[in-house]
Amino acid sequence: MSRRRLTLIGLLGAGVLTAGALTGCASGAASAPSSSLPSEAATAVPAGEVGAAWVDAGRSIAVVTYGSSSCVPTVGGDPQIADGALTVDLVDPSQGPCTRDMAPRATLVGLPAGTDPSADLAVRVTGAADGETLLAGLTDVPTASEDLAPSAGWVSSSLVAIVTYGSSSCVPTVESVSADGDDVAVQFATPPADQVCTMDFVPRVTLADVGAEAGDGPVSLILSGGNVQAPDPIAVLGSR
Incomplete structure (x- = not known):
């Protein structure tokens, strides 16, 4: 029998909000990610540490830092890679005030052209957060999709970063997680x-x-709700 429980947050950095809004999550033309306030905190990335996950077929990573959930850092300048190490400078968002909670926040970072996702990648974070983590190379690099398909990657043994597409100011939040055979069903809140x-x-x-629902082998996510379009299971990239 599947086990259901409330989980955590939807958020992201590295974005610019466009002017103009409307009721509901209508879409328009833009290409930068954004952030939202989470519903509950998580402890998978301890305060002061940095985590990372491969997403988007290894063309991007999600960098996870710890701090105010309503003030997600954004990427400042172009990330630089040298000798197998990626340096990402993060800056605090200009909007405020920030909530005084402590929670993991995810910043989407596009990788420089030519980055090999099958090789180990040291990720060094400076600026608004400071730390370093080693992201193990992907043993099986998937074919990159050009249709803005959702993707997901392991941040830790339990935490996954899920990339979806839509309004930057209406990031999906997780309502529940349950086992669905060999897959994991993630239900986003309405x-x-x-x-x-x-x-x-x-x-x-x-x-x-x-x-708690992932088991020990490879995991795919079944996404539903929250105006997310994901008809097929999504393989979680990386190792945990």
Whole structure:
């Protein structure tokens, strides 16, 4: 029997909100990710530490830092890679004030052209957060999709970063997680009917704790709800 439980947050950095909004999550033209306030905190990434996950077929990573859930860092400048190490400078968002909670936040980072996702990657974070983590190379690099398909990757043994596309100001939040055979079903919360969303269409990152339902082998996620379009199971990239 599947076990259901409330999980955590939908959020992301590295984005610019477009002007103009409307009720519901309408989409328009844009390409930068954004962030939202999470519903509950998680402990998979201890305070002061940095985590990372491969997403988007290894073309991007989600960098997870710890701090105010409502003030997700964004990427400052172009990430640089040298000798197998990626340096990412993060900056605090200009909007405020920030909530005084401590929670993991995910910042989507596009990788420089030519980055090999099959090789180990040291990730060094400076600026608004400071730390380093080693991201093991992918043993099986998937074919990159050009249709803005959702993707997911392991941050830790239980935490996954899930990339979906839509309004930057209406990032999906996780309502529940349950086992579905060999897969894990992630149900996103239904947004309020009066929720106002910007009209951009960008990648957003949601963090979810799936450890209790994931088992020991490869895991795929079945996404539903929250205006997320994902008809097929999504393989979680990386190792845990």
